[in-house]
Amino acid sequence: MNEKDIEFFKDIEKKWQKIWDEKQIYYSNPDKEKQKFFVTFPYPYVSGFLHIGTALSLTRVDIIARYKRLKGYNVLFPQGFHLTGSPIVAKSWRLRNGDEKIIKELKDEGVSDEDIEKLKDPAGWALYFVEKAEEDIRNLGCSIDWRRKFYTTYLHPWYNKFIEWQYRKLKEKGLVITGKHPVVYDPIANIPVGDHDRPDEYAGIGPTEGYIILFKLKDEDIILPAFTLRPETLYGVTNIWINPNGKYSIYLDKESNNKYILPDTIIVEEFNAQGYKLEKNKDIDVKEIIGKKCINPLTKEEVPILPAEFVDIKTGTGIVMSVPSHAPYDYIGLRDLLNTEYKEIAKECLDNMKVLFKVPGYNIPAKEIVEKMKINNQKDIQKLEDATKEIYSLEYYNGILTDIFGKYSGMKIYEAKDNIVKDFIEKNIAKVHYTLKPRFESRYGNLCIVKIIDNQWFLKYSDPEWKKLAHECIDNMNFYPEDAKQDFHQKIDWLKDWACAHNKNELGTPLPWDKSWVIESLSDSTIYMAFYTIAHLIKNIDPNKIEDDLFDYIFLNKGNEEEIIRKYGDIVKRMKEEFEYWYPVDLRSSGKDLIPNHLSFFIFHHVAIFDKKYWPRGIAINGYAVDALGRKMSKSLGNYISLRDALRKYSADILRFIIAMSTNSSYDDAKIDLNKSEFVMKYLISFYNYSIENYNKHQEYEESYIDLWFENKLNKLAKEIEDEYEKLNYMNVINKIFELDNSFEWYLKRASGKINGKVINKYIEYKAIFLYPIVPHIISEIFEKIGLDPFNIRYPENLSYTDEYEKYEKFIKSVRDDLIKLKILINDKKDKVKIIIASKEKYELFKELRNNKDKIDEFLNNYPNYKDILLFVKKNMYILDEFLDREKEYELLNSAKDMFKSELNVKDIIIEYEEESKESKKNRAMPYKPAIVFL
């Protein structure tokens, strides 16, 4: 990569960005004369420097914004930043605590020591990166109205007021409700543990919902709580497992006065986080209870307690019920005991095995799969896990309940399970319980549990009426690609209630009616596009004075206008005007990862709060940014690059071009191939040079045939490129521009030196316009250099074109290909070529044939002289649709004479009709395929 050339681009970029800024040309104001287009990009979460993936989605938005301006729209493209949530707080916290990794990272990225000090405060961290992100986006050349910039959380009091208003509205409508909710929780740090609060390998693990079955020790009032994921197997329990190496005690529950046997581990804490108040009552010796009996609460059968080392004393309850007929672990656990002091009991258990489900291919599933997979003993964990998984899924979907299940017999497990469990719970046989599997530590080094949070606030996405409105909105929206529409419908149906508040010290907006909660980060970002319309004006109002009536008036048209104006000032009029003019959002464009969450929420909240006419109109989707080989960009792979570094290394226009080349509206990932930078640079520079050297530098003539042909092509491409821009298919746009390049090459060849200044100018203008949305800096520079106004570029409209011209040049191209092929084939220096156009008779014959394609065989019989030709046509029927008038073909070939001469490197081209030709090959001539003779 040539540094000097990159500097050339960067200088131009700096120059134009400065001009745009000074002229404030991206400050968008309502203008009733013009149609508006409001486009948004979901604000990035700025916990650090922006990465190239952000640049991908952002560039896609900027390109459509610029394109729409070329089409004459009044475009609004605002940008804000997202600070809500815990990652910034967590990173800042780690920095404060001297985390070396984070310090090194910051230093590597060029953050000064002085700034690092600022980052030790979460607000400082947040605002620092807001500033850096804005810098990068400006350097990328985005056409943003920066007056409207804002960021989330209480750090921006106006936004805070807006969110409070939003949540009060939702609550009034009954869409925010309370409920219980299990979360992964750090009991020492006293916070819920999100993915970012734990080691990466445990990301994504949530509470496991299971059941406690309340076995009782025989003749004692002590409960042996067995944890299970398969309560429906309770009918088949032969024994209970406990871990012989574990330390168990009796615990008294102060809530219910029940006594439970549990291991002395984190499990006790987990119980207490789920509504129990356990206190240790008495130690027990495991050895003493092994062999004792307990009562199956469902069947009242007595079953023994036996030892098994596979029982994990840190998950569930540390006590497991044994169903050897259906659980491979249990079967093998008993089999292993056959060589021990418990062999009598174990044998009895195995003899008592009960098969509860009819499973295709198995009689006693667990036994048979253990034997089939040759599992030796309970230490063979991998095989046991596989076996369990296979049996469980087979039984769940295909297992038919036997008669023992009474009214449920004959059903499949997955059909009956919920009801069976409900019965158990009503009869106090089972209780719902959550656990963590596997158990892991939080980032703060504490073992996590599952805690049930009461009074959790939910957004009621399960509400069928709400869903209905969301579907209606989707039906009326445009999606790019169109497939996404169906996807959104499904995601709306799939969404359940969403916990929308956190009770920890995250950044965000406190829940207005209960300030101990903070609104969760996806939930404060659903209708903020409306805030953009007033963001620059609302700052004129003292945030402490803002009440709901202001937003009610602007967004919902409620209240008394005069009163509101009296209260807040005349600025309110402008705010109202802005909202009414710009809303709704015409297009929101983002990566596919936001479909099941943010973008769905975006739709949900709009239909809840706003009148139909303000519902969003369009969503565009792109895939992830990956490298040329399709790999994720990550620091560990060494292919990661921040937007900042990419801009430094490649410049904005080159980066934008590479991004555009990589992306259509699609779920497919965008392969951003930075190795293309050299090619792109040369490509743009050569157009730059060509434009300056050729614009207005050629004489203008009345258009010749080939001029007209090329203009026709230009018009056609303009239409096609327009279609691709409308769909945000930028890869296709660039492909079409390459097609233009090829056509232009052809034009130059065909014009053979007699190029027309009119055409050259039009070509330069059009190509510049086509490229402008993608590489606005260099195109602005070109416009200026060639004396056109770079602030008044318009996309060509109402262009007409015809396919006839295409057909003509296809003919020339076809003859040319034959000429070249033949020339290479004979490999002999000849300096004269004859092109012989077929006889009049043949053309007449072909015309007749064209109208009677199905009668070709008759023709073959009737015209034996032309047998060869007709046979050829029979195999190549296309010729009948393609051949032109004899005179037209003559004329066209004549016009291409000069090109043929120079391409074939011959002195003379003679075009003659078959009738007058003396060449013996003349009879091979046919319409569309003249005979060729090298002399």
Place this chain on the structure above:
RNA sequence: GCGGCGGUGCCCGAGCGGACAAAGGGGCUGGGCUCAAGACCCAGUGGAGUAGAUCCGUCAGGGGUUCAAAUCCCCUCCGCCGCACCA
């Protein structure tokens, strides 16, 4: 398991029922231009054939619908992603 996306020539990638289309780009090979290299231009890049127009084959695999399929339907195989309170 559920849901979604996808498998196209050496590579990336359009095309998503017909016009001799496997677009476009990249790579590679040969030729031209050059003292030479680069740039540029031409051709080739599934197989066969050849003073050119040709023949056969091909869009993961297998069936089917159709005068006509990479494109529609069914089945199979393989890859990627999401499954929640997290940005």
